[in-house]
Amino acid sequence: MKSKLALATLFALCAPFAQAAMVVKNLDYDVGGKKMQSALVYDDAVKTARPGIVMTPDWKGMNADQIALAKSIAGRDYVILVADVYGTDVRPKTDEEATTAIKPLLGDRAMMRTRINAALSQLKAQTGKAPLDGKHYGAIGFCFGGATTLDLARSGADVQGFVTFHGNLSTDDPALAKNIKGKVLVLNGADDRGVSPDKIAAFEKEMNEANVDWQFHNYSGTVHCFAVPVSHNPPGCVYNEKTAKRAFAAMHALFDEAFAEK
Numbered sequence: 001m002k003s004k005l006a007l008a009t010l011f012a013l014c015a016p017f018a019q020a021a022m023v024v025k026n027l028d029y030d031v032g033g034k035k036m037q038s039a040l041v042y043d044d045a046v047k048t049a050r051p052g053i054v055m056t057p058d059w060k061g062m063n064a065d066q067i068a069l070a071k072s073i074a075g076r077d078y079v080i081l082v083a084d085v086y087g088t089d090v091r092p093k094t095d096e097e098a099t100t101a102i103k104p105l106l107g108d109r110a111m112m113r114t115r116i117n118a119a120l121s122q123l124k125a126q127t128g129k130a131p132l133d134g135k136h137y138g139a140i141g142f143c144f145g146g147a148t149t150l151d152l153a154r155s156g157a158d159v160q161g162f163v164t165f166h167g168n169l170s171t172d173d174p175a176l177a178k179n180i181k182g183k184v185l186v187l188n189g190a191d192d193r194g195v196s197p198d199k200i201a202a203f204e205k206e207m208n209e210a211n212v213d214w215q216f217h218n219y220s221g222t223v224h225c226f227a228v229p230v231s232h233n234p235p236g237c238v239y240n241e242k243t244a245k246r247a248f249a250a251m252h253a254l255f256d257e258a259f260a261e262k
Contacts, residue, residue: 001123022046041070042079051136056145059098083119108171113155161258165227169203169262177210184214187247219243
């Protein structure tokens with residue numbers, strides 16, 4: 001019951017207008033012999049062309065909760081592609097299964113970058129088939145998806161803005177930051193035990209040495225998982241309604257700025 005109430009709250013925060021015709025369209029494709037199925041999400045009741053956002057889920061990957069989250073974020077503002085980076089044969093149900101799923105990608109960041117770039121290409125290919133404006137693109141990610149989003153940025157993807165929610169900051173090669181083309185916004189819980197001061201300092205150094213346009217927001221009294229309504233595994237992984245509201249407002253502001261410049 002608590003998770004349903006939390007999800008309803010996020011709908012109210014991120015999508016203040018009625019969404020009469022939310023579309024969820026599965027996209028099947030292949031990456032290096034691996035079958036993938038990402039999902040395109042948008043409000044078909046709004047005909048205006050709009051920016052496209054590639055969204056990487058948390059470590060549980062593609063599931064109904066992530067699709068619901070994508071619907072709430074998309075609203076009337078964006079067309080969102082929920083990216084499958086695991087493959088259709090990997091759909092974690094437990095934390096243990098999720099740990100197993102992320103290990104190959106964290107151990108082979110080149111493969112992770114290839115898979116998230118393939119998802120971005122699938123999104124861009126929907127121009128003319130979905131209400132995409134074809135010129136404004138962003139990327140967001142949650143937890144493990146935040147690491148994936150930063151690696152998409154480091155790959156040199158042609159995207160104007162990258163936003164991570166309680167994401168992993170690590171990289172296999174800090175020099176890749178020189179490839180970043182868009183603005184970077186990191187939204188972090190100040191009490192997230194997985195993001196130490198040393199990791200923050202290393203990330204800031206990486207961004208500064210590459211002359212990236214970046215921001216880092218630290219939210220007090222906030223732990224990991226703060227932006228995902230169904231997350232409730234205290235003390236370290238807990239949804240935070242107040243912080244989520246602030247963080248999504250910051251995301252919208254970043255995209256508004258980045259897309260206006262484009």
